[in-house]
Structures are given as structure tokens and as C-alpha cells.
Amino acid sequence: MGKINVIFPKNYNFNGIKPKLSIDVNGKPVAAPIIRSTFTPDGAHLVLDVPASVDLDDFVKFMSQDGARAYKRALVTVDVNECIQCGQCTAACAYDALTLDVDFKLVVNQENCIGCRNCIDTCVRRCITVY
């Protein structure tokens, strides 16, 4: 059992996914309840609770199709329209999920995020989300 983050692009065809998220993974039906969902004009972000009977790697692979991206780890996202590149979050992130590049622009390394949520309240623009 584990948490999977899936980012769906705009115009993703959700026909294969029912509201309670029963998905046929490699021919086997899997019921993965939606823990959280966020819909924006740019697409959707769902956090799914995947049952123990399913191999997480298989699930991630299966979900990462048709432009969707699935992540096994926690996921930090920064709203680039709101971020002012102050960099304060980078001092709170001990896992280099949030770093500054040579031009002092914020770089989000999602694969490094462990979900400690230490960064959220450092953001003066309140534009960091961690799932």
C-alpha cells in the first residue's frame, strides 16, 4: 500500500478512470481511492491510495501513459506565477528538492522530495504545495 501522485495534462481522457478510481492495471481491476484531487486549467493532480496487493512500480509505470506522470514519492510543487525566487525555502530543505541554480532561480527537484513539509511555511508567497 502506498501513496502515488499522478499529474494529468490538460485534455487527458479520464474515461478509463472512474470517480472511485477503479483502474484495470494490466487486466486486473484495482480500486485506488483518491486521497486528494486538485484541478487547474493546466490539468489535474490526484493523490491515490494504492492497495498493498499492487506492485507500486507497476502501478507507476501503468499510470505514466498518455502524457500523465506518476510519482512514488512525495511531491513538492511551486506555483511559478507566484514565486519571487527569494530562495528561503531552500534553507529549509535538507534533501535538495528545492535548490537555487547559478542565476539564483528556484529549481524544483521533485524526485528528491521526501514530504517533510518543512518548506511550506517558509514561503512568503504561500505558493508551495507538498502532497
Add this chain to the structure above:
Amino acid sequence: MVERTFESINERIKKGDAVVLTADEMVNYVQEHGVEKAAKDVDVVTTGTFGAMCSSGCFLNFGHSDPPIKMEKVWLNDVEAYHGNAAVDAYLGVTKMSEKYPFEYGGGHVIEDLLLGKSIELRAEAYGTDCYPRTHLKTTITLDDLNQAILCNPRNAYQRYSCATNSTNRIIYTYMGKLLPEFENATFSGAGQLAPLQKDHAFETIGVGTRIFLGGGRGFVIGEGTQHNPTNGFSTLFVTGDLKQMRADFLKGATFTKYGTSMFVGLGIPIPVLNERVAKNCGLKDSEIMTDIVDYGIPRRNRPNIGKVSYEQLKSGEITINGKDVRVSPLSSFAKAKEIAGILKTWIQKGEFLLTKPVDKISMTTKFKPMKPEEGISFVKELFKDALTCKLNDDLERVAKLIVASNEDHVVVVDDKQILQGILTSFDITKAVAFSKRKVSEIVTRKVISVTPEETIYELIGKLKKYNISAMPVVDNNNKVLGIVSADMLVKDLAPKPKGEIQGGKVVKKEKK
């Protein structure tokens, strides 16, 4: 030897001939070609900063309503503005917080929303006068509706700022951001080699009347900033500008968790390269600009200084504190600061921005004084008294007699070297009698909350409240007991002194002589 004047540089700007470099570019140019050539080749160096400027605010004039009102209290999107001026003038400070959403929305956010063209709720109350009869007002305004909106920064363009870290064992939330326990991280402010007052620390070119980039528009330096401290490398400027021509990209409302709201302000100052001396200063590198590492875990005016560090180290993302590698981040945006220096460069290159010769000098001798000591008690060391003490193996009977004889409620348990071992209250003794205990060691509370003499009474009160206790031993750094301090003593000290004499428990007013 190159000599330029403001006039000669402006002539070149008008012709489109001026050579303009950003402060970053100038640093490299001086390093590559030397000061002499840099002075010869470069006309103007542009600087930039984009940091939280808590002193900021703006003057607003709303125009008169009909029937007219002399506003006594005024709110913009539930953020109260200062209204000690004329009928429909107000001053909105960026750290003033919304009454509905404190800590999340404040004056800085209102200014940003005004610049975004959003509609702002204006609410006012008044007592009503013969000439201004109205007592209530509620309407909406936009930036266009205002007669004037004048941004004011009484303290901006800090020459440098300290690097903040935290020695305590808990997370602290400060105006320097979130500081993790035990030096786990550090934050710093100031733009280093991009900062205007690093490039002209002697105020050779910047002065009263200098035209600047402010919030995406044009503003002016109108004098030294508050807390201006040039003798210590902490110079500041007082700047102002017309908010109506500024941009939301360069004035951003900000929220510092558990501290409050503020606003990030974009500022850039052009430095005319009048001579080689100015060119040399403009070549000052991050590695040559030092600042202090300060422990914000100690909430005192003089926070302990625990080292020095260069802006080059700070900008590398990691510094060393007491031999430990510490992650460090800026509080102000260098990406934005670079952008500002770049925009100012473009303005000058296009001939859209001319330099102004100062009409007066900025002081180089102003001192930044601390506040005079206030009345009353501020620190534990001014308050505590000798403690009754006993040893772990003492008989409770002896301790009980001690308590009776001295009329105290607490006895501090120490060892032979006066090191803190525990605490006993008179209630503990009562319990001991009820349960037939005989020795101190059988009933002593070993886990004791204590204070040091250097802690403030506000920290003392915080501990008394947090742990729901009435007294605490005062100890030094080695846990040696120096005395005791109690809630009673605080009450006695803080309670207003009776005006008159106390007779039989009642205050009797003194007869006027």
C-alpha cells in the same frame, strides 16, 4: 585619469552612446581589465535589490465623498491604515495585518492588489463634524480612483545585513525567516556586490534627489534612511516614488510565518562612473564584502555574533558555523535584483532614464543609537532572590521547619557544589506527610524547569505559563543554582504601585499638602 560629470554622462545617454554595465558585469570587467580601463570604458553601473522592506508603506488620497467625511479610522481590505492626517488622506503600512486574515494578508498585499488593478474595499468611520457630517463609509476603490498614491520607504537599500542562524533546540520564526534548531540552517539578506550602497558606500554619487528605479517605476532618494549607520557599514536610504507608475512585479506582498506581513520592494540605483575611485568601488566583489553571523535564538537587542562570512560564501548556499556545514539561503531575490539592474541598464541605454546630481549629501556620520533603558524590570537578573536550599538526603522535617521559618513556598534541592538536583514545594511536604515519606529524595521533583539571569521576564512568563508552574530556580550555564524567581515576585513588580499609603490592607489616599 578619467573625470566625468553628471552632465557629460547625461549627454552621452541622450545620444545613445553611454556604456552601461550591471554591477555583476562591472565586477567581471574590473577583474579582467583593471580599474583604469574600466573607469575609462564604463559610464554607468546599475545596481539592484529585491528584499522585504518592512518600513514601507504608501500615502493615499481618496478624494471627498458626498456628504463628506473626516475619516477617523480607515480600512483597506480589512487592513487598517493610519489616519492621523487630513480628512481623506491615509498611510497604509506594509506590516499592518488584515483583521480578518492576520499573518496571511497585510498592507503589502493591498499595495500589490492595487497595482494589479484589483478593486479594494474602503471602509471608514468618523465622529462627524459640522463641515464633515458623514460618520460611516463603505465603497470600493482602484488605483485609478485615487488622487495620489505615493510609495514611501523610510529605510531601504541596506548596505548589508546580518546572516541569521539559531542555536536553540526549537524552530524559531523570525523576520529572517524560519530558522531550524541547532544551526541546521541560516538565512541572509542584502544583495552583496549588487547592492547600491556597497558600490557607493562613501555617497560620492548617491545623495538627496538621486533618481532611482523603484518598484518598476521611477523614484527618488530623499535622504538618509532610518537606522542609517554609515560608520558600521549599515547605511540605508529613504526613498519615495509615485505608486501609480509602478508594477506589481516589483512590489510583492509577503507573509513571514508567525512573524507577520511585509512587502518585497524592487530598487535599483545607477552609479555614474565619475572617476577611478568610483570605478574601483563598483568593482567590489562578493568575496570582499563581509557580514556577521548572528544567533537569533537569543531574543535580545545585542544578539550574539558568532562569526564572519563573505557574500561569496553566503551565495554559495553553504557556510561553516562552529565547524559544522550549514545550509544557507538568501531572503531577498538575487534573480530579481539582477533583473532590476538589467532593466535599469536598458532604460539608460535607450535614453529613457537620465542621472540626477544630488542636491544634498547623505550623512556619513549618523550613529544608530539604541533605545534608552525603560523603567521597570526587563531581565531575570534584576528580579530573582536567594533560594532556600536543601540536599537530597535531608529529612523532610528539617525542610518543613525551614519553610515555616522563612515563609517561602519553594525549596531548591542542590548537591554539595550547589548544582541543581530538584525542587520541592510546600504542597509536596503536605503530600509527604499524607503518605508518610521522610526523605527529600522520596518526593523531590527531579525534572526542573529553570531560567538563567540573562533571560528576559517575557521568556520567564512564557515558561511559567507553558509549564503551569509558580516558581523556577535561577541557574548559571553550569546548572549552578543562583537563586529563585516566582510568579509572586513578578506580580509585585509589575502591579501598579498604590498611590497613597497602605493601612490595614487598604490604600488610603494621601492628603494634599
